[in-house]
Amino acid sequence: MEQHAMIAEEALLINGLDVTAARNTIAAIQADKSLARFQFRARNTWISGGENRSTIRDFYGVGREDDSRTMTFEFTNGEPAVLLGDNEGANPVEFLLHALAGCVTTTFVLHAMARGIHIRDLSTELAGDIDLQGLLGIDESVPPGYEQIRIRMHVEADCSEKDLEDLMTYAQQHSPVCNTVCRPVPVVIERAKG
């Protein structure tokens, strides 16, 4: 009996994701689309020069404020010497690459699970080109952001090459960070009162 229970439990995990929980979440959202509305947050404090630190903990989703986190995440932005810093941390444009890598990966793994595809190995290398004349205001015709970001994906899975290509395209189209980068997303900055 115990052995059967273990086999049944293992069968519900694909790529480390709980298939039943995923199905339940999707069914719940289909029944009440407002459950899909999330708000993520970060608070950041400037330290000195190019050094600043964010704390991340609370968010809203599935119709309520989350209370699952027992600790606050902290991340420090810094800059290398050539950008007037002391390598206090990775810099913001590097953190953007980390966010993009993780999001494309998780979206890929999630939809692989939905298709019953088992992934053995998945890694990415990202490179983004940027011309700092934009940031520095030297040439106003140069966009300050990335010109382009390239992702090289290494993946091994129990499916055909065509299935992998389809999944890669689908992950690119459905990744929240990738979509935030590819599509113009409004950023509104306002002064805090008082």
Next chain:
Amino acid sequence: MEQHAMIAEEALLINGLDVTAARNTIAAIQADKSLARFQFRARNTWISGGENRSTIRDFYGVGREDDSRTMTFEFTNGEPAVLLGDNEGANPVEFLLHALAGCVTTTFVLHAMARGIHIRDLSTELAGDIDLQGLLGIDESVPPGYEQIRIRMHVEADCSEKDLEDLMTYAQQHSPVCNTVCRPVPVVIERAKG
């Protein structure tokens, strides 16, 4: 003599940034615009489910490969329970907010220095709204990324309110991460060979 030297050295720092180094960098780029071309990089490895880890170290800029970093930065993406994870780390869309907060802050501080404005205090709160029907492929008309990101900035500095407003607008327009989010930036994904 020693006291004078110390005073002179302190006078060259505004907001923790070395004014002379900044001027020299800008002069060097104006003389040779290719020095402003940077390439930032990240490598990411999937662990399981929504957990994956990036390493960040090398980059290209100012005409050469950087060798200033004595350690590799590592960051772990995770997901909360409602997104099928175990809070192994902040999630990718939260890391994006950290990147955006840091970039707007550093751009603000940098251009404050260029204008001779001394900042006493600077912090931000970010909130981004997202409808996960996009990620989950439940409704293809819903964009998977952020709908909008709002930044509330608290700032104290030795300048007028109008100067602060001007600086806030300038920072928004010249921040590389903010510009990458606001403007459509192409992301190219390709399979690694072999």
